[in-house]
Amino acid sequence: MPSQSAFSFVLVGVGGQGTLLASNILAEVGLAAGFDVKKSEVHGMAQRGGSVASHVRWDKEKVFSPLVGLGEADVLLSFEKMEALRFAQFLRRGGTVVVNDMAIVPVTVSSGTSVYPDDEHLARVFATLDARLVMVPGEKLAQDAGNVKAANVVLLGAVSRLLPLPEDAWWACIAQRVPKKFLELNHAAFALGRTNAGAGAALGA
C-alpha cells in the first residue's frame, strides 16, 4: 500500500494499564497531522481488571465507522502479551503487531483453571498473518527512563516509528497531555520506545 492515506489501530490491554491515554494521544496526533480521526473505547465494568480495547482510525479523507473491522487493523498495539492473541483477528494480513513484553496473569490462571499461552504461540499466530511482530520491553525501558509507569509512552514511541510523521508531531501532543514535571521522563520514555522499535520499514513506505 504505497503512500498509505488511512491507518487503523487497535490498542488492547488490561484495565488500568493506560491504554486510554495512549489512544487519546494517537487520536490527537492524527488530527494535528491533518487526518480525519475517530476513536472508540469502552468504559465501565471492563475497567475492573478486564480486557480492554480502544480503536483509533485516521483517514486523509473521511472516517465513518469508529470501530475497526476484523482483519482491518494496520497496527495492533498490545500492552500485554496474551491480549495480543485475544485480539489477533483484528490485524490485517501483513500488518504490524507491537507487543509489550509483559504478562499479567489473570485469576483464572493463578487459580489453576487455565493456562497462560507461551511466547512461541504468539510468534506462530502472527507469522500465519504474515505480520511483523515487534516486541518492546515496555516496563524495562520505562524504568530506564525513570518510572515504570511510563510504559504506555514507550509503546507509543515504538508505534511512532511505523508511521510517516516526524517525531516532533508526536512530541507536541504528548507534551500537552503530561504534567510539566514529568516532561523529561516522558520524553526519555518516548525516545527509548522509538529507538527500540526494530529497524523495519515504516508502514506504507
Added chain:
Amino acid sequence: MKRMLSGNEAIARGAWEAGVHLAAAYPGTPSTEILEELSRFPHVYCEWSTNEKVAMDVAVGAAYAGRRALATMKHVGLNVAADSFFYASFTGAEAGLVLVSADDPGMHSSQNEQDNRRFAQFARVPCLEPSDSQECKDFTIAAFDLSEKFDTPVLLRTTTRTNHSSTPVELGERTDVAPRRKKFPRDPAKYVMIPANARARHPLVEQRVLDLAAWAEKTPLNHIEWRDRAIGIVTAGIAYQYAREVLPAASVLKLGMVYPVPERLIRAFAAGVERLIVLEELDPVLEQEIRLLGIACEGKSIFPLCGELDPTVVRRAAAAAGLAVDRPPVGAAALDLPELPARPPVLCAGCPHRGVFQLLSKKKVPVAGDIGCYTLGLLPPLSAIHSCGCMGAGIGVAHGAAKAGIGERMVAVIGDSTFYHTGLPALANVAYNRSNVLTIILDNRTTAMTGHQSNPGTGLTLQHQDTGVIELEPLVRALGIRRVATVDSYDVAGLEKAYKELMAHDEPAVLVARRECALLPEIRKRWVALEVVEEACTGCGICFRIGCPAILKSEEMDAKSGKPLALIDADACTGCEVCAQVCPHDAILTRDQMREAREHQPASCFTPLDGGN
C-alpha cells in the same frame, strides 16, 4: 478549531452552548461523563440527583420555571424516570427540556439492551439520534430549540458507541438564553394533571406529533444522500456510519429525527431506489414505521436484532443478502489460536466488599444482590450473589421470597448509592410489612462502579459544595428497624459476630458494612503491600478462596502437601488484611507485623510503608 470530543463531552458542550441553566442526572454507564463534563462549565447548576426519576422531575421543574434544563441517564434509568417523562410529555414546559437516554447495545455495562426509541413513540415525544460527536453537540442544541418550538420534552437517544467514541468537533460560544419567566407558572390547565385537565391535553399531544411529523419533512436533520440507486439505505445514529463504511456506493436516507418519521421524504426515497433496506441497531423501530406507511422494505431479515452492530457484523450480514462482498478475516482455527484464559472483571484487590462476600459464601445463604461493583460478588470463588435485576431490586426480591415462605433466611446486599437511589423505599417496605430479611448495606462512601461520584452519604455535591451527610443508621432506625449494626468491612471476625447476632432474631435487620473504596485517591496513598511468610504457609489454599487478584500462586511448593504457596503481588496489594485474617496459619503479615519486622530488618527488604501511590 476542531477538538477531539467524546459524544458525552460534545453533548455537555452543546447543552452549555445552548444556554442550559440546570442539569440533573444519576450516574450510569455510558451516560456518566455528560454531567461530569458539564459541571465544570460556568453558569450551569449541575447535580447528581438521588435517582433518575428525581433527576427528571428536577429538570422538569427548572423548565416549568422558564429555564433550559437537561436530564441525563443510561437507558434503564429511563425506566425509573418513565412516570415523569410521560407527564412531562402531557404538560410541556416553559423552556427547553431535553432528556438524554444513553442506550447500551451489546450490554457493555448493563442488564439489558432495551431500545429507548420505543419510549419516544410511547410518550409521543420527538427523538433525535446523533451519529458522531459533532452531531451530539449540534443535535443537543437543536433539541432545545425543538423543545421550545413545539412545547414538548425532547429525547436525545445515544448509544454506547456514540457516547464513548471521540470525533472532531467545531466549538462554538454560549448563547445566553434569558429565563423565560420571572415567576413559577400558575396555569393549572397545563400543569396540574388531574383527569379533567389531562383529558384536554391528550388531543394537543397527538396534534403535536402530527405537527412534528410535518416539520420532519423539512428539517436538515433528515436528509437524502443520492448515490447509486440500486440500493437505498434508511438509517440513523451509529448505524449510519456502518452503512457508509460497508456500502459506500448506496444511496442513504439519514434520519437525525427518528420519531416521528417524515412520511413524504421516505416515500420519495423509496420510489427512487430499487431495493429499500433499513439498517438500524436493536429493534426494528424505523422498519415498522416504514411498513406502517405501506412501504415494502427489508431490515431485520438481514441485520441482527440482538447485540451491537459493528463493521464486521454489518458486512457479513450485507454480504449474505447480496448487498456487499464479504471480507472474512483469517479464522481462529487457521490461526491456531489457543483457548485463552478469560479475564473477567473482578472485585479489585483491597475491595471492602470482599470480606462480606467471604462471609456470605461461607454461610451459604441465599443473597439477593443489586447493581454496582459488588455485583461481582457473584463470581467464583466467592459465588455469593444469587439474583440481580435492576437498581434497588434486591431488598424487594428478598422480602418477596421471605413472605412467600421460603425455608431459608434471605439476605439482601446493596451499595450505599444504590440504597439512596431505590433501596430506601424497599427497606421501608420490609420494615412496614415485617419480613426477617437481613439487609447488608455495603457502604464504601462513594458511587464506585461509575467512577467515584458523590452521593448523599459523601458530604459533597457534584459541584464540590459541602453538604450534610445522610447517615444510614439513624435513617434505618427511623424506619422502625430495631436490629442495626455497623462493622468495618475489613474486620472479618467482627462481620461474622454482627451477622450471627442479627440472624439470631426473627425480624428485619440491617448490617452496615463500612469502609472506603480502596481506589479513592486519598485511600491509595495509604496502601501497604503485605507479605507471605513462606516458612509458615502450608499451601492450604484458603486465602485463594477470597478471590483477591493480588494473591497469586507461588512457584514454590509446600514440601509436605506439594501444593503451591501463596504469593502477594506487591504492586497490587493494598494491605486490607482480609487474607491475613482468613489464613489459619498466620502466614500473612499484617500491617503492624510488617512495621515491626521492618524495625528489625534492613529497610530495603520491605515495600515502603508510607506507600506513595
